[in-house]
Amino acid sequence: MRTKFLPLLILASVASLHAAEETNDHPIHEHILRNGLKVVVKEDHRAPVVISQVWYKVGSADESSGATGVSHVLEHMMFKGTECVPAGQFSAIIARQGGRENAFTSRDYTGYYQLLEKSRLPIAFRLEADRMRNLELKEEAFRKELDVVKEERRMRTDDNPRALAYEQLYATAFNNAPYHHPVIGWMEDLDHLELDDLKTWYRQWYAPNNATLVVVGDVDPEEVFRMADAAFGGVEPEPVPRGKPRLEPPQRGERRAVVRAPARLPYLVMGYRTPVLGTTAEGWEPYALQVLSGVLDGGRSSRFASQLIRDEQVAASAGADYSLYGRYDGLFVLNGVPAQGRSVAELEQALDSQIEQVRREPIGEEELARVKAQVIAGEIFGLDSIGSQANLIGAAETVGLGWESLDEYVERIQAITPEQVREVAQRYLEKEGKVVVQVEPLPLAPMALTSDEARS
Amino acid sequence: MSPSVRWMRLLSGILTVALAGTAVAAPKIQHWVADNGLRVYFISTPELPILDINVAIDAGSARDGELPGLARLTAAILDEGAAGLDADAIARQFENVGAEFSASIDRDMASLSLRTLSDPRYLDPALDTFEAVLTRPDFPERDFDRLKNQLVVAIRNSEQEPGKVASKAFYQALYGDHPFATPPIGTRESVARISRDDVRDFYRQYYVTGNAQLAMVGDIDRAQAQAVAARIDRELAKGKAAAPLPPVKPLTESTTVTIPFPSEQVHVLIGQPGIRRGDPDYFPLYVGNHVLGGSGFTSRLVKEVRENRGLSYSVYSYFLPNKVSGPFQLGLQTRVDQAGAAEALARQTLEDFIVEGPTEKELADSKKNITGGFPMSIDSNADLVGYIATIGFYGLPLDYMDTLTDKVNAVTREDVLSAFKRRLDVENMVTVIVGGEAASPE
Numbered sequence: 060m061r062t063k064f065l066p067l068l069i070l071a072s073v074a075s076l077h078a079a080e081e082t083n084d085h086p087i088h089e090h091i092l093r094n095g096l097k098v099v100v101k102e103d104h105r106a107p108v109v110i111s112q113v114w115y116k117v118g119s120a121d122e123s124s125g126a127t128g129v130s131h132v133l134e135h136m137m138f139k140g141t142e143c144v145p146a147g148q149f150s151a152i153i154a155r156q157g158g159r160e161n162a163f164t165s166r167d168y169t170g171y172y173q174l175l176e177k178s179r180l181p182i183a184f185r186l187e188a189d190r191m192r193n194l195e196l197k198e199e200a201f202r203k204e205l206d207v208v209k210e211e212r213r214m215r216t217d218d219n220p221r222a223l224a225y226e227q228l229y230a231t232a233f234n235n236a237p238y239h240h241p242v243i244g245w246m247e248d249l250d251h252l253e254l255d256d257l258k259t260w261y262r263q264w265y266a267p268n269n270a271t272l273v274v275v276g277d278v279d280p281e282e283v284f285r286m287a288d289a290a291f292g293g294v295e296p297e298p299v300p301r302g303k304p305r306l307e308p309p310q311r312g313e314r315r316a317v318v319r320a321p322a323r324l325p326y327l328v329m330g331y332r333t334p335v336l337g338t339t340a341e342g343w344e345p346y347a348l349q350v351l352s353g354v355l356d357g358g359r360s361s362r363f364a365s366q367l368i369r370d371e372q373v374a375a376s377a378g379a380d381y382s383l384y385g386r387y388d389g390l391f392v393l394n395g396v397p398a399q400g401r402s403v404a405e406l407e408q409a410l411d412s413q414i415e416q417v418r419r420e421p422i423g424e425e426e427l428a429r430v431k432a433q434v435i436a437g438e439i440f441g442l443d444s445i446g447s448q449a450n451l452i453g454a455a456e457t458v459g460l461g462w463e464s465l466d467e468y469v470e471r472i473q474a475i476t477p478e479q480v481r482e483v484a485q486r487y488l489e490k491e492g493k494v495v496v497q498v499e500p501l502p503l504a505p506m507a508l509t510s511d512e513a514r515s
Numbered sequence: 516m517s518p519s520v521r522w523m524r525l526l527s528g529i530l531t532v533a534l535a536g537t538a539v540a541a542p543k544i545q546h547w548v549a550d551n552g553l554r555v556y557f558i559s560t561p562e563l564p565i566l567d568i569n570v571a572i573d574a575g576s577a578r579d580g581e582l583p584g585l586a587r588l589t590a591a592i593l594d595e596g597a598a599g600l601d602a603d604a605i606a607r608q609f610e611n612v613g614a615e616f617s618a619s620i621d622r623d624m625a626s627l628s629l630r631t632l633s634d635p636r637y638l639d640p641a642l643d644t645f646e647a648v649l650t651r652p653d654f655p656e657r658d659f660d661r662l663k664n665q666l667v668v669a670i671r672n673s674e675q676e677p678g679k680v681a682s683k684a685f686y687q688a689l690y691g692d693h694p695f696a697t698p699p700i701g702t703r704e705s706v707a708r709i710s711r712d713d714v715r716d717f718y719r720q721y722y723v724t725g726n727a728q729l730a731m732v733g734d735i736d737r738a739q740a741q742a743v744a745a746r747i748d749r750e751l752a753k754g755k756a757a758a759p760l761p762p763v764k765p766l767t768e769s770t771t772v773t774i775p776f777p778s779e780q781v782h783v784l785i786g787q788p789g790i791r792r793g794d795p796d797y798f799p800l801y802v803g804n805h806v807l808g809g810s811g812f813t814s815r816l817v818k819e820v821r822e823n824r825g826l827s828y829s830v831y832s833y834f835l836p837n838k839v840s841g842p843f844q845l846g847l848q849t850r851v852d853q854a855g856a857a858e859a860l861a862r863q864t865l866e867d868f869i870v871e872g873p874t875e876k877e878l879a880d881s882k883k884n885i886t887g888g889f890p891m892s893i894d895s896n897a898d899l900v901g902y903i904a905t906i907g908f909y910g911l912p913l914d915y916m917d918t919l920t921d922k923v924n925a926v927t928r929e930d931v932l933s934a935f936k937r938r939l940d941v942e943n944m945v946t947v948i949v950g951g952e953a954a955s956p957e
Contacts, residue, residue, distance in 0.1 A: 105560075105562045105563070106893070106894035106895075147818070150811075154811075154812070154813045154883075157885075157890075157891075158884075158887070161811075174891050176891075179887075203822070203825035204825065207828055208828075210825075210828040211828035213779040214780060214829070214848055217779045217780075218677060218779050220675065321776075322675045323675040324671050324675060358610045359610070360609070365603050369658070369661065375664070375665050398664060398665070399665075399667055400664075429610050437613070439563065439564060443897055444895050444897070501777075503675060
């Protein structure tokens with residue numbers, strides 16, 4: 060044997076030392092403009108670059124039945140021009156500045172970002188301030204972009220059996236809660252989306268008081284605040300609608316769904332409803348769930364890799380997913396593909412017994428130490444990318460936790476005990492709350508190849 | 516008038532003046548060859564307490580010979596057992612100290628990557644394990660059989676995704692009997708034929724000092740870097756670089772491959788063999804393609820196919836420079852009944868571009884994007900290690916990053932026109948169509 064197992068104490072103390080140094084070296088600064096826009100800046104002086112992101116607190120979770128997908132279609136329309144910046148010019152200006160830009164929509168938020176050489180930051184600010192309130196939503200552009208979004212849905216979801224299974228998982232797990240429908244929207248809703256729906260959505264949600272501006276890079280925070288004030292200061296706020304809560308009724312037993320789609324491989328995905336940092340009654344629970352997902356699927360030493368894939372050989376792949384940053388209760392998800400010659404039923408049984416095990420016995424100290432080591436290292440690895448630093452800040456802010464919650468992350472994970480991991484497994488991963496979706500492959504056409512001469 | 520309108524006027528004023536972009540000096544690459552022939556590329560970045568290591572070996576799927584999947588199985592089995600440790604022990608040794616290990620291949624190379632904290636207490640165990648996996652693999656029998664089964668599952672997975680089906684057919688049609696023709700993932704039939712001895716022999720032939728290079732970026736100094744390199748150089752078997760691959764034959768006719776597939780969309784790929792790394796036409800083709808289909812929202816293909824017509828979510832073109840001529844590839848996917856229209860429009864856009872080239876404005880804008888964006892392509896350790904691994908593997912000049920801006924700026928409209936005319940031949944293109952019924956496209 061070669062290297063001995065590293066004592067946790069040393070690892071913990073040294074890594075927290077690094078984390079402490081890191082936060083002192085790169086403190087986060089915030090400033091709220093008079094119109095309610097919150098500006099959060101983190102310095103990273105390693106390279107003369109900056110990322111600027113505008114996060115709006117609106118996503119598919121705010122949509123109602125019949126109008127699903129409107130947040131994402133609006134995200135596409137944000138590139139279609141304002142009074143002063145005609146269609147396509149936003150991207151053209153950023154491109155000429157050497158910038159990279161794009162946007163994203165999720166259940167909880169919609170975000171826009173530009174990655175630029177640091178001196179060009181004001182340009183991004185002015186363009187974003189302009190399209191925050193001055194978007195020209197035109198019928199013809201909307202029709203074309205709606206077609207583009209439908210192609211996106213066909214590509215990402217309709218032709219992808221696993222994406223269909225995930226869509227079905229959330230639709231089955233949440234009857235009434237905001238995560239019931241997919242971010243990209245049901246195709247049947249996209250067919251009936253109107254320009255007026257977008258206009259209303261835009262007016263309601265795209266306002267400085269419903270947004271966070273996140274900047275990470277080689278910048279001076281005070282100067283960024285001044286620039287933000289100059290660019291965004293004059294943008295009028297807007298009262299943000301507060302809808303009624305859409306609470307999930309209790310689940311009274313296991314739910315199952317089947318997705319039959321052209322495929323070669325079966326697929327299994329299971330979910331259990333779990334709290335997030337913003338909804339938990341017990342502050343430590345989400346951290347314990349995070350540790351649990353690490354024990355099951357954190358790298359190649361995890362239980363799934365070691366036991367299900369390598370030892371029992373019941374899975375060709377298997378994973379566990381949990382995120383503690385969300386606006387509402389989410390799902391602790393397990394997924395997998397059966398190994399050659401093994402059935403979906405066998406895989407499900409194997410996943411069930413993995414869950415049984417974490418409900419029955421506390422995890423080992425060594426496993427726990429390893430998950431913590433991965434968390435600490437991952438935290439430091441994340442500092443290599445200004446994009447991922449900005450993403451964390453933006454998500455934490457937008458789901459209502461504040462960037463301060465990021466500073467606690469390592470410490471809170473460090474404090475989790477084996478008993479707490481067992482406790483959350485018992486509380487949340489229980490039979491009555493299980494939701495299962497499986498892909499049943501329909502035959503694909505035989506792979507006939509036909510070659511013909513060139514068409515003139 | 517709203518305030519933002521005023522700013523925009525001001526802004527357009529600013530934008531007409533060329534911004535004096537800050538010149539970004541690329542970091543210095545330190546390069547040396549270790550005693551037994553291992554090539555080393557190193558950049559010291561002390562700002563973050565991490566280290567990235569990449570070992571690239573000329574052992575990609577182009578070396579598969581009669582056994583597609585062999586390179587992939589070889590790279591995959593290394594961390595299943597090494598120096599007497601089993602897969603569990605190896606995984607734990609990496610992850611106990613928070614290190615991330617991965618192995619992957621493409622047609623050109625096998626890549627082993629390690630990301631670790633640089634504090635010696637974590638760095639040393641991570642490096643020990645990395646070095647064992649790279650230089651002393653055990654090829655355990657039981658894990659070998661399992662990996663073969665997992666590979667078959669991966670192959671079947673690639674058969675259910677129309678995009679992957681299209682890509683596989685595209686390479687077959689482009690490369691014929693060249694080693695680039697076969698899928699790196701292998702085929703069901705070939706994987707069944709691969710034995711543990713094949714994998715061991717492949718490792719012994721290619722995983723040798725003269726056929727490998729080491730790239731390192733992170734929080735270590737030159738002396739530490741030299742120690743790491745010396746150790747890998749000493750432990751890895753001594754050997755020579757692999758023989759050059761055969762050249763790629765140009766296509767002599769246009770072919771269309773149609774594959775019926777029960778999907779909502781048709782995937783269309785159009786292309787032909789393109790350029791090698793280090794090709795003299797690289798810069799004019801790269802800059803020109805940036806205008807045609809390489810710059811996302813501002814590219815001609817996106818404007819024509821997506822913005823003006825709403826036919827496709829993703830439409831792109833690229834030249835992939837490999838050790839030998841990698842593909843020029845244009846791709847899109849669209850609803851089945853629009854396939855003919857989308858394909859015709861994309862083809863027309865390509866043909867027009869070959870005839871007319873970019874406008875002066877398009878060319879200037881693309882140059883601004885490429886050169887102005889350069890600081891963002893070297894702003895992280897992850898980017899840098901990828902960059903220097905590429906420079907080393909393809910034998911590009913060590914000052915490649917320093918001269919890039921000048922080389923891009925030197926490209927003229929005539930250079931682009933001439934390069935596209937000489938290197939792309941619309942009379943000899945492969946078209947792959949996957950999806951819909953077996954109907955022939957209009």
